[in-house]
Amino acid sequence: MREKRKLLSIYKKLYAHFGPQHWWPADSAFEVIIGAILTQNTNWKNVEKAISNLKSAKVLNPKTILESRKSKIENWLRPSGYYRQKAKKLKVFVKHLLSHYKGKLRLMFNKPIVQLREELLALHGIGPETADSILLYAAEKRSFVVDAYTRRIGKRVGLYQTADYHEIKAYFEKNLPHNLEIYKEYHALLVELAKKYCRTIPLCEKCPIRSNCILTKKVKYKA
């Protein structure tokens, strides 16, 4: 069908242009989760600084975060912005993980995807995108991640008009091959595209038909 081919065609163009992204950039599933929370409406560079602080302080594990003073955590998180909010969110997550799963993500990830998603969404500070990022990149379950870039690009190239999270998520999940790697790469590639081009290429505003949009043009781009 039409939509499936369209989605796959975009994927191929992105993949051919950018290559595999190998997301999520992190050393462990736990670090993925921390990153997912810290990157909420925040530049990834700032998140890296905060994660680096946590690593230097050797607190990048559930137990130590739970035991650390709130003010300490806030200081480590400061570069990532919203640091008081995020300190609270990290506390909430590790508390849940420790009290229900002995701090072991493996145990938590044993749950079926639907149930696990509900459970994550019930936690303070975890909304749909963060939940799906955790499911996809930490738990490695097939849950498509929708973010501001996905909304913008998809709308721009005419995939959908809606801005509703679950409608967009359903659109991708209905029309993509049921393949974990494609889910992971697709989202990462959309982010890469947005970061690299969508703010800098003029005329991108109304995309799909724009002659210099990377998604509709065959020639390669130079930054």
Place this chain on the structure above:
DNA sequence: ACCCAGGTGGCCC
């Protein structure tokens, strides 16, 4: 001096 960044929750109507 703005504006934005891989959102979320709280409050109001």
Place this chain on the structure above:
DNA sequence: GGGCCACATGGG
């Protein structure tokens, strides 16, 4: 259910 707003830092 939708429309605002606070949350905060660092880089253009």
